[in-house]
Each structure stands twice: as C-alpha cells, then as structure tokens.
Amino acid sequence: MTLDGTVLVGRRKELRRLVSTVTRPPAVVVVEGEAGIGKTRLVTEMAVHPELAGRLLLTGACRRIREPFPLGPVVEALRGTGAALATAALSPVAGALRGLLPELTAVLPPALEPLDDRAAERHRLFRGLADVLDALGPAVLIVEDLHWADDQTIEFLGYLLAVAPASVSLVLTYRGEEATAGIREVTGRPADSVVREHLVLEPLDAEQTRALAASILQEEGITTEFGTHLYTLSSGLPLALQELLALLRSRGALIRLRGGRWARRALEELDVPPGVRDSVRERVARLPEEARAVAEAAAVLQVPVAVPALREVAGLARKEAVAGLDELLVAGLLSERDGLVAFRHVLAAQAVYGGIPLGRRQDLHERASAAMRAVEPVPLGQLAHHLRHAGLLPEWAGVAERAAEQASALGDDAEAVRILEDVLRSAPLEPERRGGLAVRLGWAAAQVLRPPEVVDLLSDALESAARGLQRGQLNFLISMLRERLGGDPAVQRRSLAAAVEDLGERPDLAAWVMAALGRPMDPSVPVAEHARWLDRALETVPAIGDPVAEVFVLGKVAMSLSCIGDPRWAALTVDIQRRTGDRPRHRQEVNAYRSISENAYCAGHFEIADQLLAAATLGAAEDDEPLARCRLVGLLLAYGWGRWEGLDLEVAELLEEYGGRPFDRITAETVAACLALARGDLDTARRDLPDVVRRTITLGGYELLPLSVTALLRLTGEPGGARAALEVWNTKGLWPPAVRVLPALTAAMAATGGHDEAAALVARLSVTLDGLDAPLAAAALPHARALLSGDAREFAAAADAYDRLGAPYEAAQAREQAAEVLFAAQDPDADASLRAAHVTYLELGARWDLDRAAQTARRYGVAVKARHPGGPSGYGPALSPRELQVAELAAAGLTNREIGKELFLSPKTVEKHLSAALRKLGLRSRAALGGSGALNGGSAP
Template sequence: MTLTRLFGREGVLHELQRYLDEVDSRGVSIGLTGEPGVGKSALQARIATYAETAGFTVLRARGIQSESQLPYAVLHQVLAPILPRVSGMPAPQRQSLLAGFGLVEAPEVNPFFTSLAVLDLLVEAAAEIPVLVCLDDLQWMDRASVDTLAFVARRIAAERVILLSTSRSESQLLGDDRTTTWTRVAGLAAEDSQALLRYHAPDLTSAHRDRIVAQSGGNPLALLEFASTPDTGTDEELPMTARLERAFTARADELDPVGRAVVDVAALDDGDELEPVLAAAAIVAGTAVDRDAVWRVLEFGLLTQSGSEYAIAHPLIGSALRRAMTPDRRRQVHAALATILSGVPDRAVWHRAGSVSGRDEAVAAELEEAAAEAQRRGAFATALARLERAAALSPDPLDEAGRLISAAELGYELGGFAQVEQVTSRVARTTLRPRDRSRLTRLTGVFHDGATSEPTEIRHLVQLARRASGDGDADLAMQLLFGAARRVWWRDPGDLVRRDIVSATHDVSVPSGDPRVLAVLGLADSLELNGAVIEQLDRTPPDDGGRADVAALLGIAAFCGGDFLRADSLLSTAVNDLRADGRLSLLAEALAIRSWAEINLGVFDVARSADEGIRLADETGQRVWAGTARIAAAFIGAVGGHWSAPPALLLQAEQIALQLPNASSSLLAGAQLARGIGELAADRPSQAYAELHRVFVPTDSAYQRVQQAWTISYLAEAATRSGVRDEATGVVDSVVARAKGSPAIGTTIALEYCRAVLADDAVADELFGKALSGAARPFPWHQARLQLAYGSWLRRRRRVTESRDPLRAARTAFDALGAKPWAARADQELRATGERGWHPTSSGREQLSPQEAQIAELAAQGLSNREIGQRLFLSHRTVGSHLYRLFPKLGVTSRQQLAAVLTDRLKDVQSSD
C-alpha cells in the first residue's frame, strides 16, 4: 500500500506513535485540533495505518454535520466490526446497546448501561490485541454517541485502548484535560509548504508557488486546492476558509443539473448509503439518476465512494454546498429525502422539518413524538435537539414556549447548564400557560441546587405551588415546594419563609406520610418539626416496594432531621437501586449525602461514599454534590491526621460554594467543620474554635441552623481545650433551644457530649456517666470522644487510676478507627499517668486508594470482577488490575484472604466498646 506523503508532520507523528507503542502500560484519549484542511484527518489516517501494521484493531467513525441528530449513529460506526461480541455480555448492557441501535425492542434504553456495554466490548477486544478508536470530526458527531465515548475515555487508563479524535477546536466533549490530551496542528512552515507544492504540483512557477504559500497560511488542503485553480489574483482579501469554500462551489457549478442534484442531496443527507441519495436526486432533478451519474461527481473530487457507501470528500465541501443552496433548493432537497426515507421515521421527520417554509404544527407534533422516542432510547441529547426544532416550527407561541421548556428540562437531565440558562432567559418574558410558567420557575437556578435563596424568590415558588395545588396538580406543587425547601437548606431565608413552605406543603392533597412531604419538611424546618418527621418516618415503609426515589427522599428527610442511622440505611437502599438502574446523576447525590450521614455516625472511610460521590458528581456535572463529597473527604482525611494545611479538596469545594449566586451556607458550614476538625487534629484548639464558631454567627456566610447541631460537640471540644468554656456554653444553650427536645440520634449524642464536657466539676461526673451510657454508646467514635474527655477530666482532678480505663478504651477505639491524632492524644494523657509502651497499629488498607479499597471490599464479599465492574461502572479488567496491585499492599495472595484482613479493624473497634 502506497502512503500519501506528509510534509512537516514528523514531530506530531512521532508523539502519536509513542502513545501506541506504550499501549500495554496505559490507555489514553488524545485529540488533534486545528482549522479545516490543516491535515488532522491525514495524520489520523497515517496513525491508523501505523496501528494496523503494529497489530492493533482499528475502529473508525467520522462525524457528519447532517447526521449529528441521529442517536448512536457514530457509535454504530465504531462498533460494527466487533458488535458480534455483544452476545457474551450481561443482559442489561446487551439489551440497552442493541435497543439504542434499534436492533431489538425495549421499553427504554439506559444510557449508562449502553456506555458500560461499549466499554466492555472495547476492553474485551483489547484483551486480545490493542484497540485504536479513530473519531474524525468529533464536533459533528451525535451527542448520544459522544457522551458514551466520554464515559469510555474516563475509564481506559488501565486498558489497551486508545481514542484518537480530531476536532476543529479543543473540545471538552470527551472530558476535560485530565481525560483527553489535545494537540494543536498548525499550518506547515514555509519550507514544508514549498516542498508539498513541488511534490504535488511540480509545474507551478516559483512566483505562483510563493503566492499560494502566502495565501494558504500553510494549510495543506488550501495549498493543493489553490494549486489546481487558475491564478487570478482575486479573493486575497477573503479568509482562507472562505476562499476554499468558494473554490469548491466553483467546482460544483461546473456539474450538469443531475450531478448537481446528487451533490446537493449528499450535502443534506444524514446517512452514507448511495441508493437513497440517487433516488432523492432523481426527484430533485426531475429525471432518472443512475450510478453512472456519480462518476462525474467523483471525477470532480466532491464525493468519494466505497461499494454502496459514499462520503463528502471533505467537510468544507459539504459546508460550501450547503452555503450555496438557496432556501428553496434546501427545502426541495429535504422534501425529496423525506419522501425517500419514509420507511425510516427518525430520519424522515427531520428532513420533513427542513422542507417546510414556515411554522407547521403537524411537523412540530411529529418532532415532539420523535423526541419522546429518542428519549426512550436513551438519546437525551437527540431528544433535546428535536424538541428545540419542534418549538421553532410551532405556530402557537404558547406551544413553542412549552416545547422549549421541555427541552430545558431535558437539558437539566443532561447537565447542560448553558442550554437551560439560554432557554429560561429566552422564554422568561413571553406569555406562558400557568403550568409552563411554574415549570420555568422551577428550572430557574436549578443548576445551583437552590443556592439562590432570596426570600422573594422562594415565596414565588411557594405561590406557584399553591396555584398548582389549587389546580389539582399535586405533582407539580410538590416539585416546586421541594425546590423551595432545598433553597432553604442551602441558605436560610428566615422563619416566615420556612413557615410558608410548611403551610403550603400541608395544603397539598397528598398523604401526610408521602415521602415528598417528609423530604420538604425535613429540608425546610427540620429543627422545629424534627419530632413529627421522625415519628412519621417510623410509620413509613422504607422504599415503597423497591423504589429508589422513595428511599432517597426518605433518606433526605431522616438526614436533615439528624436521624443519621436511619438516613444511612435509607440512602444505602437508594444507592444500591440507583446503581442497579445506572442512574448516575441521582447516585452521585445519594452518595454525597450518605458520606455525611456516615461521618455523623463516626464512620470514616472515604471509599464507602465520598470518593465515588466526587467522581460521579464530577462526571455528571453536579458541582454542588461534588463540593459536598469533597468536604466529606477532607473531613475524613483530617480525622486520619492528614492535615497540615487546608487540602486541595476543601479549597475546591469552598470555591464551588463561593461561585454560586448566593454562597451556599451549607457547603461553607461543612467546610468550616472540616477546618475545625483539621485544627483539632493538629492540636490547635484555639484556631479550631475560631473556625467552628463561624457556623453559629448569623451574619457569617457559613451560618447554618441545622448543621450547628452537627458542629456543636466539636466546638465544645475546642472550647474545653482552649479555655473558653463559658462562651461555648452560651452557644450550646442556643442550639438546645432551637432543637426543642429533638429525638434525633445525632442531636442527642452531640448535646449529651456538650453537657458533660462543659459542666461544672460538681455535676460533671454524673453527666459523663449519663453520656457514656447514653446515645453514643453504640457508636465507637462518639463513645471514644466521651471516654477521652472523661479520662482527661479525671486525670486533671488527680483521679489518675480511674482515668486509665476510659483513656485506654478511647486510645484503642481511635487507633482502630484510624483517628490517629485522637489516639495520640489519648496516649499522651495515659503517659501523663505514668503508663508507657503503646505503639499505634498500622494496616495495609491504609495504603490503598479509595477506589482500591472499594474494590477490595466488594471482592471480599464474594463478587466477581464483572459484578464489581457493573457496580462501579468500570470494566471487569480494570477491576482485575486493581486487585492485582492491591494484594501485595494487604499482604494477601488470594481473594479468599481479603475478608479476614479487611474485618480486623472492625473487630478492633467493636472490642474497644
């Protein structure tokens, strides 16, 4: 095979070849950017040839602008050569993938199962020989395919898979720069441009060559195209791309009417089969068109043909042809394609939309139905595009606005911040149906998850909810009230607003135990209504027969009320169900909230919830939940003694909070709690008190009423160690007054601790006794903190012998929990009593990354690599690689030994109680 000579590209080729040569040690996603015609595709083709020679499986797909609304079109191109492997795949993934391609029927398609299926297919193929996936013109690829490929790109670091993309500009479609590395392909240097012209156009005069080099800016396509056109000296003032398009248009103008009909149809076609193009061209030209008519077009270099398939020779040719068409010609071509493709409804309706000259309700309704079908197939981005087009064709402005709002709601599901903001601002000042106005209001600021908490805005939501309730639309009313309540959580708007939400919620015609009602009440007024919410939770089934959304809502209600044990249980149910359903956006939220339920129970394992919550929230574009999980991870790190300065995780979360329209007091309160724990761990109690006290100051941006109940015991600890007990006592009294005798376990533990450590000597002994036998007893962290405080109090009162038992128990528990600074403090107290000889324990588990720890836990439960991969949305081979690396860290040689190693610490904790 003769390879086209490439000039001036040795450096880029060498770098790309290096990635291929290192594929056994790492998989990567890399990309080439640059202006049209600069040679990105030629470089990609050369690397594909190199890969084939090196024994790779090379999979290819090319984006075409006219196909960009066809769901999974690109993905089908990529996978066609290896699609027979799907037969060995687990049923949910196989069904979802094939249904996305329209090869089987399914009630709905889960896009994350589709993504996992694609990952498994590529990884299975790469287990035999490495895989190179070439994605040409990424910017024109359908979004459903690109979203799936982005999922893959984030998970191939341990696989023998390389994604090589081209795009006109650096793109984040395949993830940020941590996922995809982009290389800018510039124009050729002057000497390389001259060499290319001498090679391809040796008859040019030196002066003509110099003019072409100067006009082309080193663009290879421009060099060759200008070399083949007469040297008129005109067009020099036009941008190079415009000059190229003009040259291509001039070439097309030389075709006869039949040939021109063929290229015009091809420019607007959304497929690659030649027969439909010829049939539609016959309608446009008004005469029969056979394959002989194609030869003239091929000779002009406007199309390429391979068997029964064709392609536009270069994207700029398609762009030039589309620009050259009059509106009437465009409509004529679209109408012809709609007629020929009548048996393919998805494609036909899109062309029918392009064939109408004005607004058309019948076509708009068809597009709306097509959007629903695309959504059923998991192609949310395609559904969104069809809804937007349906809105543009709607004769009735009210229908137009309603369809735009539906598009915005889909944009929210996709994490499309810009798209939602664009739609909401576009329709905000138009006339809307009352229900659509409410839907729009719910979407306003939705990406800030309620951080825009101005009282007037929240009251407006409540008013709309009352109107929806009065109209009998209880579902919309509860959606609006839930949005209002979340805003209260993120920043308190005051008593009157909270009471207004509660009153409106009670007026909605739903049962009092409805999970939505409990979640709203928990978010809006969890201190004052805590007892009533917990009482109702006692009578409510945990998940309504396995519904993850119900378990999640009940978990939120329990969490906000401080019933962390119940919250952990409910959120765990939700996590398991959401994981099984592949609902990653909601899974990220549930994991982030559960990470804080665990922290408040004294469970400090970043691998259980926080780490995965960070990864999934980042992946699904949920900044608030990414920040929530980051603060949890920072808190856990601080408990373990990993604190010399605020960690990057915490700084990132604080930045997220401050970038929201109203700085989220909830996030900032969590950040202050993490900072306070870090200072306590570093034995700087005065600094800890200052950090924690901000949560209790009404004028501070970190003020948060409910989270004060979570923070108060650590404030009391800092106060006791820094000599400001009296000041802290006043703060505790204010929390007690607001809690109104809450039965929540979290609040009870915190207040029993505060009463004991801040008590006068005359009653401290009695209060320590009550606290040690009280709510904290089943929870090693909280019990150990009491034991440390009590033992220290006894030693300072010269009751040295009595102090040793609680101090020993605290030291053992802290050591088992990995709370090294607190274990060291307990040991210091014991040393002050004259006791020596203790050495902290170490665990191989501490050497594991959070993801390795999560995989080890699942493997210890007996799950196979494939089952673990399905749970964590990883390939089973990635799971195997993690296990291979973590075995030596834990000192084990088989899966059977994992359970014993991982349960040793738990046994130590339990034995210290």
C-alpha cells in the same frame, strides 16, 4: 486529480504511538487537531498497519447535523457485525440492543422486558453494547469527529472506559477548539487499567510541507524555495496544501523547468489565495456547470447521501447529475462509501457552502427538505436543519418538536433540551404553544445532570400563560431549576407558592410542591409554616393514586420532618419501606430512600441512614444519575462513620461530576473542607471553610450546615463564624441537626470571654430539644456541658454517646478533652483516655488531631504509637483496609460496579483501589486474585 497514494509525512512518531497503544487493550487513544490537520489520514494508516492484523476495526463518525437518535456513531460501527457475532457468546443483556440495532436481530439474544425508568433502560443498553464489543474482540472502536457527538454517545464512551472490556481499544478523534469540557473529561479519566495516549497533531513545518507536496505531485524536484512558498500559503495544514496544489494543477500553473526546478517567474505569477476556502471555491468554479451544481448540493446536504437525493437537490437530470458527480469524484472533492456520497473533507464542504449566495442557498435547503421527507424513516434532525436554513421557520418548529419528542422517547433528554431551547429562542410561536414547549423543556432539563441556563425561556413563557396546569408547571419547574443551579431560596419559594393553586388537576405535582414548601430552605420563614405545608402534602397524598408518586412525596415529607425533630418521620419511613417491600425500584422510590437517608444522617440517625442508603444504592444500580446522588449521601455517611480511606478520591470525583450543580455539589465541598482540616491541610481549610459555610447558607442547605460550621469553629476558635448560621437555626427551629455544632461553639464562646452566654445557650437548647427527635443531643449536650464545667465524667458520657451513634471522630475529641482534664487532676485514667483518642485519630488519618494528641502525650510522658509516615495511606507493601476489602470482593467475582454498590464507591474509585492491590500483590489481573492466596494477611508476596 486524486490524492490517493501520497506518503504519510510528519506523522511517523504519532503513528508508532497510536499502534503501540491500541495493540495493548484495554486502551484509548485521543487524536486531537484542527480541521484538515490529518486526523483521519493517521487513523487510516493505523488501520492498515501489520500489527493490527486480526483485530476487528469498527468505525463510526459523528455528524454536524444530528438526528434525535442516540449513539449514532456506535450504531454505525456495529451495524455490519452480524457475521462476527453469529458464533459469539453474548449475555442476555445484549438483547437490549434489538431496538437500537435491528440489523443484528438474528444474532442477538431475546428482547428483555422493558423497564419503567428511561435512565435504567439507557444503562442496560450501555451494558449490552459493552458486552457486544467485548464479544467482538480483539477489536478497535474508532469514533471520529467526537466534537459533534450527542450526549449519550459521550456518556457511553465514559461508561465503556470505566468498565474497560479487556479486548477492546478505542480511538477517538476531535477538534480541540470544539471539544467540550465533557468530552475532555470522559477521555481524560479512564479506569486505571486502561492504557491511555493523547496525540495532538501540529501543522507540518516547511520541510515536511515540501515533502508532502513532492508526494502529491509525484515529483522529487520540489525546491526549497517553492516548498517554503507552499508552506506560507497553506500554514502547514495538509488539506490546505492538497487543495492549493489541486488548484494550481487545474490552472495549469505548475510549470516545471529542466533540471526539476520551478521557474522564478512561475512563482511570482501564482498569486494563490491563502487557505482552503478560496482554493476550493476556485477549483469548483473551474468545473463544468453540472459538477458545480452537484458540489453545491453536497455542501448543503453535508452528510453522506444516496445519489438520487443528491440529484434531486442539485435539480439535474440523471445524465447531467452522473456526469457532474463523476467529475467531482475524479477530482477528489467527493468520495463514495457504501453507495453514499459526500465531500472528502468537511472543510471543503464548508468552503463551497459559504460561497453559495443566500437566495440560492435557501432554495437548495428547501429542495433538501423535500428530499429528506422522502426518506424512510424521515431523518428529523436533517429535515429540521434544512427547513430552518430555508427560512421556513414555522415548519422547522414543528419538525424540531417531533425530533425533541423522539429524543425524549429514546431517553436522550440532553438532545431534547438542545432542540427545544433552540426552537424557543428562534421560532415564532403562539403563546399557548410556547408555554407547552417551555414545560417540556423544563421537564427535560430537570433530568440532565448539569441543567442548562433555560430559566429565562420558562419565565418568558410564564408571562403570557393563563391560570391552569401549564402555568403551575412553569412556576414549579422554574423553582426546581433555580434550586439545582444554585438560585436564591426565597425566589424559589415564591415560584413554588405561585404554583400550588394551578396544579389542582395534578395532585401528584401539587403534593410535590407542598412538600417542597415544607422544606426549610428560606431563612425568613418560621418552622411552623413549613410544618403546615408538610401537613397539607400528607393530606393530598391519598388523592395521587399512583403508588410510586405517593412514595416519592412521602419521602419528601419524611425528609423534612426529620430535620425539625418531628418523630412522625420514622413512621412515614416504615410506611415507605412497607409500600416498597424494603426494595426501591423506581427512580422516585430511590429518591425517597436517599432523601430520608441524607437528613436522617444529618439529624444523627446514622444506622437507619446507612440502611436506607444501601437500599437506595441497590435500587439505583441501573440508573447513573440517582446512583451519583446516592454517592453524595455516601460521602456524608462515610465521613460520619469514620470510613475515611479512599474518601478523598470519591470526593474529588463527585466534585468534578457535579460541577454544574451548585446545590448538590455543596455536599461534596462540605466533606472536602472538613477532611482538609482533619488531614492537617490547614491552608485549604482556611481558604474553603468560610466559603462553604457562606454558600451553604445561601443555597438553603441548613441541615448540612452544622458540619462545616463545626469545622470552622474548631479551626478558628472564633464564635463569629457561626453567627449567620445561629440566626438561621433559631428562625427555622433546626436545632435537632444543628446541636452537632454546640460543643465547638461552646468552646469558642468560652475561650473568648463568653462563658455565661455559652452556658445560657446550652441550657436553652436542653429545654428546646426536650421531646424532639434529636439523637445528636444525647452526645452534644453533655459534651458542651463538660467543656463549661471541666467535668471528666461528662466528657466520658459524651464519648460513650458518640460511640452509640457511630461517630468515632467526635468520640475521640471528647476523650482527648477528658484526658486534658484528668491530667490536670493527676488522675491515672488520663493515659487510657488519651491513648483511646490517639488510636482513633491514627485509624482515621486525622493528622491535625493526631499531632495535637501526640504533643499532649509527650508533655505528660505517655507512650503512643507513631503515625504512618504517609498518614492513612502509608501502608507500604501491605494492602490498606480498603484495598483489602476491594480485592476480596473482586476475588469473589464481583464487578467494579457491584463492589462500588457494596462499599458506596464509584467504579472508578474501585478501579484505583483494585489496581493498587494488584500492584502490591504482584498480580496482573483480577482473575489471579481468587487462586493466589495472596489475600491471606493482606500483604504482598
């Protein structure tokens, strides 16, 4: 029985929404539903809808058995577009696709020079794919079964939805119960310009089930009683209903009486097993023997295959195989597309597979593995799958290892991690081989944005590893992964110390470990020991021999030196800039610039931090992971410089992006909690600040700690919140960055009866910091002294020093406190000092401070400007300063990514500002910005 020709039942509303959305590109429609609910049928109906005439439909599907080859469904969708691209104007970057799509070589631009970094290659590949899709427009890219997608496919779809080619729409289908958080995140947060629709398909109700049954049987006489019975048996699942009716027809149990009614006796005798599984198995059991053999072979193979492979696995002669295949095609269980054959629906394949006895199943998998070895090139993912399920575990491990190598070579580290983890958990391996695979797993996991929990596998391999390079790498990788997963710094340090002596033949790794041991992360280790490790790392650098690796280690050393106030960090930074021509190009060079920038900011060197971060961001332009880490440092700089507009959006994005990386995420959490206090969201600040302080100490982020401790002290006025931090800073000698906290700590101590203790601390730190590279001390020490003495001149000196550093928020606080002292002394300069603080708070959107300063102004009769009703975003129809910046850069022709690099924002945040600007200006596209003249004055027409 064929199922073609049935009408679409119960999905008219969803079809209208689907068609309406995809015809308004850029757009994305997610079609979600359980297996057999009709996702593919709905998309098929969309494809033939008259409103889609003239649009190119590109279809690809994700497979349960994945190959270690990225972007499979996208490649499938584009493979046959050569004719359409023959006359298209493609940018040179599309040449990056030649290796991925050899079928399109004749129409693609020349190949590009290879890049030294796989992540950069991947980003360039994404750009090329987006360019090709845009050139094919108007087009609809359909990706089915996204729940089986590889990580690079998901990453590319996220990229595509961020850059949003104007002529392309996406239709993505997945099973909701199997969709990961990453899939939902990508599909749930496209750029603002993308029209989005999410369709969740529900089971049919009883009446809809009856109507679909009538369509399948091509009979109108389906009674309500019989329809209800079918609904009960199928649970409203279209595929289950189709299979049930096919089974009943094959049994001859569909007896129709005169008048078009079904006999009561027939209903009682149906005894149809519920669900798809039993009905499919019974249908197959009723088929001829050769058809059953072909069905079992197709169920084992799972993916569409050529007929010769299907015949080989079934173990049939050609004539028998053809007869069996034809039987299944006519019955509608299998379907053919482009010469490849597979089950029409995966549920039917699973039903047949589950009914094959274990011994026969393993035999079929072994035959399938032999068939896969004959394919050119060998599909390693399928071969590994069949070997494993055939019980041939040693052979499986070898093929899986080759698949992981292929995935890594193609830059798909997440897939390599998945394969290697599976092998290490399931395959019988000799200790030496286990150790080698564990090392490869560790390096691949270290490249993934959200590292998996695989430390246990590396630790197991470490137990049997002999002294030498393998053991050294395992210890190092265990420490690295524990850091990224938020582990105990003391445990990380023990692993690093154990690694050093085993890495003698790899000076690059040995120096890296030494630099890591020099980072002040363990609270019990004095700073002198860290300094010794940093010196050892510097001594080892000349032996490395690789200029890029040398810069990387020098960056690690300079980063730590800046935290302890050792002025050598500046000379090392100059050396790094000289070595790289002030332009980092490799990922390790970008890391060096970014690391120094972060700690330079924490130590108070705002300007050099800004310069280094700008260079790092430019160097990471083609590499999303380092770019995201640059954006984390950008949060700190934006907070310190007072560039707060749009910062909430950027913080929210990075909190989500780094959900699985506690050590990195703490930066965004710190800025979020500090902003909450400044914005006047005191409930959030009270909830988050103590937790952020505690976890920053636990994670060993001591250079970052002064920000959250300062905010907590200002909020509570209780010095107890800083006790644990003080112990760490005293032990580690980290007062160059920690002196930032001194004014808030002094105020809290003095307010709670600790005036003398506070004075002693200020005096001690004045001596401790003398001679160290600690620019924050020039502002924080006079600020603290002023809080103890009430000397307005000290407050003014502190404010001026903060201004020189580029710290407007702290300068405003010092001026506000100076005004209080001047008002008490009836000094006429008080008004000007308070107004200056008030203006800064107003510009920043620091509502908590603004309200306090306004109360002081009212108390003393000082006229100050009222704040915008909505805070910093209350610009009404006028463009905010950030919106104006973004709009001007867009008008100059910069892309969202280029604007993001310029302003240290993500493309999504840029898109939000640009959309707001276009809406206020009454414009429909960024192209209209250039000639509209509306940007003059930054207001709406």
